[in-house]
Amino acid sequence: MDSMFWNRQVETLERTALETLQLERLRLRIANALRTPLYQKRLFRAGITVPEDIRSLEDVRKIPFTVKDDLRQSYPKGLLAVDMKQVVRVHSSSGTTGIPTVIFYTQGDLDRWTELLARGIVASGATAGDVFQNMMSYGLFTGGLGLHYGAERVGLTVIPVGGGNTQRQLQIMKDFQTTSLHITPSYLLHIHGRMAEFGINLSDLSLKRAYMGAEPHSEPTRQKLQELYKMDIFNCYGLSEMNGPGVAFECHCKADPHVWEDAYIVEIVDPATGEPLPDGEIGEAIFTNLIREALPLLRYRTRDLAFIHPEPCACGRTHRRLSRIQGRTDDMLIINGVNVFPSQIEEVLMSIPEVGNNYMIHLTSRNGLDRLTVQVELYQKLFTGDLSQIDTLKGTIKDRLRASITINAHIELHEPGALPVFEGKAKRVVDERERL
Ligand code: ADP
Numbered sequence: 001m002d003s004m005f006w007n008r009q010v011e012t013l014e015r016t017a018l019e020t021l022q023l024e025r026l027r028l029r030i031a032n033a034l035r036t037p038l039y040q041k042r043l044f045r046a047g048i049t050v051p052e053d054i055r056s057l058e059d060v061r062k063i064p065f066t067v068k069d070d071l072r073q074s075y076p077k078g079l080l081a082v083d084m085k086q087v088v089r090v091h092s093s094s095g096t097t098g099i100p101t102v103i104f105y106t107q108g109d110l111d112r113w114t115e116l117l118a119r120g121i122v123a124s125g126a127t128a129g130d131v132f133q134n135m136m137s138y139g140l141f142t143g144g145l146g147l148h149y150g151a152e153r154v155g156l157t158v159i160p161v162g163g164g165n166t167q168r169q170l171q172i173m174k175d176f177q178t179t180s181l182h183i184t185p186s187y188l189l190h191i192h193g194r195m196a197e198f199g200i201n202l203s204d205l206s207l208k209r210a211y212m213g214a215e216p217h218s219e220p221t222r223q224k225l226q227e228l229y230k231m232d233i234f235n236c237y238g239l240s241e242m243n244g245p246g247v248a249f250e251c252h253c254k255a256d257p258h259v260w261e262d263a264y265i266v267e268i269v270d271p272a273t274g275e276p277l278p279d280g281e282i283g284e285a286i287f288t289n290l291i292r293e294a295l296p297l298l299r300y301r302t303r304d305l306a307f308i309h310p311e312p313c314a315c316g317r318t319h320r321r322l323s324r325i326q327g328r329t330d331d332m333l334i335i336n337g338v339n340v341f342p343s344q345i346e347e348v349l350m351s352i353p354e355v356g357n358n359y360m361i362h363l364t365s366r367n368g369l370d371r372l373t374v375q376v377e378l379y380q381k382l383f384t385g386d387l388s389q390i391d392t393l394k395g396t397i398k399d400r401l402r403a404s405i406t407i408n409a410h411i412e413l414h415e416p417g418a419l420p421v422f423e424g425k426a427k428r429v430v431d432e433r434e435r436l
Pocket residue numbers: 093094095096097212213214215216217235236237238239240241302304324325328
């Protein structure tokens with residue numbers, strides 16, 4: 001068991017000691033933040049003029065929220081809290097929801113972030129001797145370099161392939177006996193369907209585990225992928241504003257990711273009122289970065305909806321676990337007045353075995369009524385071309401979706417490989433409704 005800890009002392013720190021550490025580090029970050037005009041103004045207004053004005057951890061609630069737009073408006077260097085000479089790395093968010101935002105790191109910031117990834121990698125059971133193929137894109141996106149440095153620190157053999165080029169990915173997996181992957185769920189789903197085409201069988205590969213993140217996915221998706229690849233899949237959550245991947249990482253229990261609370265303060269709030277919610281209740285996740293000096297971010301609104309598990313994990317780590325992301329406050333669809341998260345549709349689809357590895361959600365409107373079309377790729381092995389079989393499957397998908405989201409969807413079935421491929425973050429929703 002001890003071998004599954006990178007830093008047992010910190011990972012199992014008693015809650016009161018953990019909270020003392022959080023308070024100490026929060027004050028350091030307040031000191032950094034006070035060096036930027038935006039935070040100086042905001043913190044002064046909230047009555048915080050020196051770090052000591054934060055007397056207890058609860059005082060974090062006196063700090064006003066930071067939103068994505070604050071980062072955009074501070075572009076490029078408005079939130080930089082150190083001399084540019086100290087900055088050794090720049091990253092940027094992938095811009096899923098708009099203009100990219102920029103993050104700066106000092107060498108110390110990178111070292112502290114890397115430590116968190118090392119913890120996650122070791123918690124999954126990986127050790128020196130494991131071959132790690134990083135299939136997340138490198139570059140400004142944090143997904144590539146983040147895990148890269150963490151894996152090197154643990155001593156894994158790192159193959160920095162980056163995203164895309166499925167044939168080469170599979171060949172490398174085979175030739176180097178890759179044991180561990182870092183990949184998005186959409187790309188992992190896609191690759192499986194292409195193995196036969198390149199003459200690769202699962203038995204040619206040595207896969208043991210994958211770290212999966214960068215986009216929401218449901219438990220049925222994990223189950224399905226674990227079965228397809230006969231490997232363990234660990235959820236890795238993060239966002240560039242909080243350094244990148246590894247803000248929360250699953251341990252061997254696979255019971256949702258531990259938020260490294262010595263590095264982040266996590267709060268769950270009601271997205272409408274900003275009021276705190278108790279553990280167990282779903283709301284918007286708010287993070288304060290406790291380990292970055294170059295660009296402090298206090299109480300950052302992620303727009304990710306999740307809850308915190310009230311019970312401790314069986315592994316012995318004291319850092320609390322964040323649930324799967326249930327959706328983003330900004331990806332909720334309103335279809336004929338009903339609120340629907342794409343993740344609800346995914347969960348239904350991935351729990352039906354005949355459904356293959358890709359799907360799309362289309363919205364159109366006519367005469368003021370919205371129409372939801374779900375395009376689904378079939379799972380080849382289960383498809384014989386029998387038309388009655390197709391009708392039955394369409395009916396099943398339609399019924400299950402209606403039971404979950406109360407909407408009558410139009411279902412289109414497609415052959416494997418017919419729908420758009422996503423090698424990085426998927427964009428599965430196409431909304432072509434007329435705006436009135
Ligand atoms: P953005 O996509 O906002 O441009 P990032 O590339 O930093 O910026 O992506 C961070 C977002 O990706 C998170 O806020 C979350 O919505 C999503 N994400 C990352 N990892 C996971 C995960 N394991 N599960 C669900 N969602 C995730």
